[in-house]
Amino acid sequence: MKKKKLNTLFSIREDIPKSWYFAGIIFTFIFFFAAWNVLSLMKLVDEVFLPTPVEVLATLLQSLADSDYWGEIGISVYRVFMGFLLACIIGIPLGIMAGTFKFAESFILPMSEFIRYMPAAAFIPLIMVWAGIGETAKILVIFIGCFFQLVLMVADDTNRISKDLLSASYTLGANRLQVITRVIIPAMLPKLLTTMRLIMGWAWTYLVVAELVAANSGLGYSIMKAQRFLDTESIFVGIIVIGLLGLIIDRCFAIANKKLFPWAEGGSN
Template identity: 45%
Template sequence: MAESRSELLPGARSLSTLAGVSAPQQALNPPIWTVRGTLSKRLYRLIAVTSFALLLGAWWAVAASGAVDPLFLPGPVAVAEQAYQWATQDNLLADTGISIYRVMAGFALSAVMAVPLGLYIGAYRPVRAFFEPLMEFSRYLPAVAFVPLVLLWAGIGESSKIALIWLGTFFQMVLMISEDVSRVPMSQIEAARTLGATNGEIVHKVLLRSAMPGMFDTLRLTLGFAWTYLVVAELVAADSGLGYAILQAQRFLQTDRIFVGIITIGLIGLVTDQSLRFLHRRLFPWAKK
């Protein structure tokens, strides 16, 4: 008999009613500017391609305007020509291959050591108390400062370059993985104890499996750190690789070659990151992001 509050107070009507969209329909198709809303894959890709196109267009416009000396900012055409020359005459593929090997070797060494250590730091308070201050201290030490020591300890071969990439990624990776393990809900641990699980079973069957999606994301992020340390690693008596080529180009003021090296590293990183994102969705479909 009495009218509802929304009928009595027009200002109380929902936004979905004002927009002519029912609440169930709005829940199925939320607007794209909703906080943590959704985008279709097609629209996401369109926006992503647009961002790259705008960046390329701005670069071309600034270079073509003549406002900046080409020595400091070569245009996209000059960079493309240099990329072709490097690929056909100066072994761009070989430089790319050796850099990928160094990054992946240093990253794999970090992961093999950091995953079990981070797991136990996140699981046991005494282990956390012993290792966490050391890791926190070590992660602030600049990897480049270790170049003289690495040369003394590992020589000038591939091991020194891999060691520097390891130094740049290991300590960060340990702490991030331990945080992934710490975020596993206590209710899962208590449920496992109620069912009679031992500490070892809780660590390997509850903590590890629950933290795997987060740990995989941590590995994906720290792989990016590994690429940032590539140039530092190839400072160490290198005669090949993208980082070495960039440093050589700097000496001879070959700015277009520097751009080619940087863009190549960025493209490799982008492809690797998107591949790991795809793998994450396949391995952990319940942890959609």
């Protein structure tokens, strides 16, 4: 019996009992916080650099009880969503075009491949010249960090659609526009939602970079301000809050994918 259970546990891409899955999650978090406690309580790391989990939790609760901190959260959420939405509005149509027409691919993909290796932070001086130091500049940093990756991934999602499906639609009398709107786009929607889910994760990673642009509000600004005063608890709190917000949004995407496209492979991820 034990051997059978071990075989099940280490079977490639096979489901395991939910109780085992959740046990793995719980064990991981317990191990993480236990290691953190050992390092901080035994003074193996200076408390200035690694506060105890209790101190971080107390600071977190204190911050969440402050309405001003919720304002910082709201500002950061606004910046992330605006940069993400702008990238989607422009990038998704371009990605679909590049994945559908070879002539569009020749115009769009090489440049996107080239620019995506440039760090978004390197564009900050140019963005400040072009857009000033207001909200537009911060949104543009997130947009640049997401846009070129999104175009490439959407083009790849589009290109993965079987040519047999396209041939069948032509056989049934569909014209070029109908193939795009009724075959290609519906067929790629499950993968597109997964791609958007990944890009949203990147949008959150660019938040702190975006809030380096002459910011006086937001979670990234709070982290940088805490760093200047060696307020390590507040740094941890900012990182945890960003992680929790990203996790909540990620779960929303996963649930939407499961509900909208239950038949698609990976739709339940």
